[in-house]
Amino acid sequence: HCFAADRARQPHLPHQPVGRTARHRDPLPAELPPDFAHAVDPEITLPNPADRGSQDLVPPRSACRFPLLARHRRRPPAPYLQNVDFTGPRGIRLWAKTEALSPLFDLGLGYEDFETEAERVDGTLAHAIERWPLYVAELQGFRHLKVIARDRSCAAAAILASTRDISYMLRRHGPRLLGGTGARPAFCSEIGEIYPVNVARSSRPGRRLNIVIPTTKPAEVYGGVATAIRCGRALFEAMRDTSETRVIVTSDDVERGSMCEIATRFESAFALAEPNDEVDGMVVVDLHNRRYLPLALRAGDVFFATAWWTADLAFRLRDRQRQIFGAAPKIVYLIQDFEPGFYQWSARYALAEATYSRGGDTVALLNSEELANFLTARYHLPYAFHVPYAIDPEILAHLKPTTKEKKVLAYGRPSAVRNLFETLVEGIRIWQGRNAQANSAYEVVFAGEEFDPGRLEQIEHARCAGKLPLGEYAGLLNETAIGISLMVSPHPGYSALEMAAAGCVAITSRYEAKDLSRRAENILSLDVVTPEGLADALDAAAGRVRFDAPTPLAPIRNVPCKVPAVEYAAAAEHL
Numbered sequence: 001h002c003f004a005a006d007r008a009r010q011p012h013l014p015h016q017p018v019g020r021t022a023r024h025r026d027p028l029p030a031e032l033p034p035d036f037a038h039a040v041d042p043e044i045t046l047p048n049p050a051d052r053g054s055q056d057l058v059p060p061r062s063a064c065r066f067p068l069l070a071r072h073r074r075r076p077p078a079p080y081l082q083n084v085d086f087t088g089p090r091g092i093r094l095w096a097k098t099e100a101l102s103p104l105f106d107l108g109l110g111y112e113d114f115e116t117e118a119e120r121v122d123g124t125l126a127h128a129i130e131r132w133p134l135y136v137a138e139l140q141g142f143r144h145l146k147v148i149a150r151d152r153s154c155a156a157a158a159i160l161a162s163t164r165d166i167s168y169m170l171r172r173h174g175p176r177l178l179g180g181t182g183a184r185p186a187f188c189s190e191i192g193e194i195y196p197v198n199v200a201r202s203s204r205p206g207r208r209l210n211i212v213i214p215t216t217k218p219a220e221v222y223g224g225v226a227t228a229i230r231c232g233r234a235l236f237e238a239m240r241d242t243s244e245t246r247v248i249v250t251s252d253d254v255e256r257g258s259m260c261e262i263a264t265r266f267e268s269a270f271a272l273a274e275p276n277d278e279v280d281g282m283v284v285v286d287l288h289n290r291r292y293l294p295l296a297l298r299a300g301d302v303f304f305a306t307a308w309w310t311a312d313l314a315f316r317l318r319d320r321q322r323q324i325f326g327a328a329p330k331i332v333y334l335i336q337d338f339e340p341g342f343y344q345w346s347a348r349y350a351l352a353e354a355t356y357s358r359g360g361d362t363v364a365l366l367n368s369e370e371l372a373n374f375l376t377a378r379y380h381l382p383y384a385f386h387v388p389y390a391i392d393p394e395i396l397a398h399l400k401p402t403t404k405e406k407k408v409l410a411y412g413r414p415s416a417v418r419n420l421f422e423t424l425v426e427g428i429r430i431w432q433g434r435n436a437q438a439n440s441a442y443e444v445v446f447a448g449e450e451f452d453p454g455r456l457e458q459i460e461h462a463r464c465a466g467k468l469p470l471g472e473y474a475g476l477l478n479e480t481a482i483g484i485s486l487m488v489s490p491h492p493g494y495s496a497l498e499m500a501a502a503g504c505v506a507i508t509s510r511y512e513a514k515d516l517s518r519r520a521e522n523i524l525s526l527d528v529v530t531p532e533g534l535a536d537a538l539d540a541a542a543g544r545v546r547f548d549a550p551t552p553l554a555p556i557r558n559v560p561c562k563v564p565a566v567e568y569a570a571a572a573e574h575l
Contacts, residue, residue: 140324215251216258220252221261304334305332330363330574359381370490385563402478407442408445411493414451447468486534490512500554500556507537508523
């Protein structure tokens with residue numbers, strides 16, 4: 001199918017004369033170069049013939065936007081183009097597949113919708129449409145090439161090529177118009193976790209697992225990130241027809257240590273690739289710093305997400321996949337907490353909760369029995385599995401029966417408000433004041449993250465250990481008599497269960513149906529969390545500790561759950 005556009009005078013350009021005496025430039029070549037006339041590569045749709053000079057770029061104008069369509073009671077070709085500045089080639093002829101320009105044909109425009117041109121001056125519906133084809137083609141996942149007839153090869157900045165060169169040109173990072181470095185919606189500045197990502201259609205066959213993850217930096221790979229990598233690897237190994245994994249890092253730099261970390265955890269070599277590279281095997285993409293490049297998208301790409309903003313991106317990519325290829329696999333979503341609760345009632349709360357609203361498109365892996373019970377009671381998640389709690393293997397390897405010392409280990413993270421740092425500090429202060437001589441004999445160690453030691457100035461014998469390596473953390477658990485990990489969340493929290501497994505008397509908080517005292521006898525679960533209530537629990541815990549013999553490790557029990565435990569092969573069958 002051929003889409004043709006003619007040159008028109010641009011009265012808003014200062015270098016062009018206006019009026020009846022204005023001269024128009026020579027028309028474009030009448031025919032496409034013969035070598036490209038029958039080029040049908042699936043990723044190339046719009047060979048763009050250049051004229052004798054380089055093509056002009058037209059500044060954005062109202063004629064390039066959508067008020068004209070509103071006047072004609074038509075919708076724009078796609079909502080993805082709403083915020084695009086249509087700075088692009090003008091005065092061109094385009095040879096294209098109908099599939100590439102189908103959104104334009106779907107507008108249903110007829111001759112009666114077009115205004116009568118006055119001396120071919122810019123500003124009509126036809127001129128608006130003239131600027132769209134390359135953008136619409138990219139929106140459909142296709143690429144375009146600028147080429148020139150052989151007899152004019154010295155007259156324009158274009159590549160002289162033939163059909164034999166297409167496979168080579170596809171390996172080059174050609175220019176893109178969408179998803180570049182231009183202006184972005186203010187929304188993405190306010191909600192920094194989310195940003196636009198354009199896609200590049202790939203014709204590569206086969207399935208590929210895409211693990212969309214915030215970071216792979218060694219210092220950040222613990223807790224939820226470590227669980228995400230472990231579950232992603234288990235899913236990859238269960239997908240029988242998949243031999244490739246692409247790790248897409250959304251929120252952090254990818255450094256040498258990041259590459260080593262993911263390679264170690266997968267026990268496989270990984271290569272660092274650009275978003276629009278199509279590299280076989282195991283690759284990592286630094287989307288955080290290379291987001292202006294389109295992300296290569298296959299029909300067989302399967303997306304695995306964890307934190308809510310990675311799920312938001314995964315659903316957007318899946319929607320584009322379905323738009324381009326006509327179908328898309330479900331998203332595998334590892335939900336590790338009720339993340340809307342991380343925020344006040346706000347845009348972030350609503351965005352995080354929205355990721356739970358697409359149950360029919362989601363294979364949900366719910367991290368822990370408690371969280372699975374909570375979420376499935378509130379949201380429709382028909383393809384859900386729970387990931388049973390299991391202590392980190394590296395921590396478990398270092399735990400051993402040990403005679404306890406007078407130490408209180410407090411999981412203190414001021415940056416995570418759900419861990420109730422202020423209540424934690426005040427409760428310990430009250431407890432020490434009740435029996436200063438006995439209770440102040442306990443060393444109080446705050447672990448989890450670095451913070452200003454001045455925040456502990458009202459507590460005796462207290463220090464901040466920051467974030468500890470797992471082996472060192474396990475050694476501290478062996479010595480600790482009393483552990484405190486408060487958490488206002490339906491997720492049980494790893495630290496309280498790790499403290500209990502090491503034989504500590506662990507103090508934590510209930511949340512709705514979550515009651516960790518059902519998991520171990522040495523867990524005290526607070527119904528009401530106040531500083532005074534925490535001080536009472538510390539008195540009770542101190543009365544249960546023995547210092548005259550090694551304390552055995554404690555088994556952590558499972559709790560009843562209506563959601564089946566995950567079998568990754570069964571999860572893969574839903575994709």
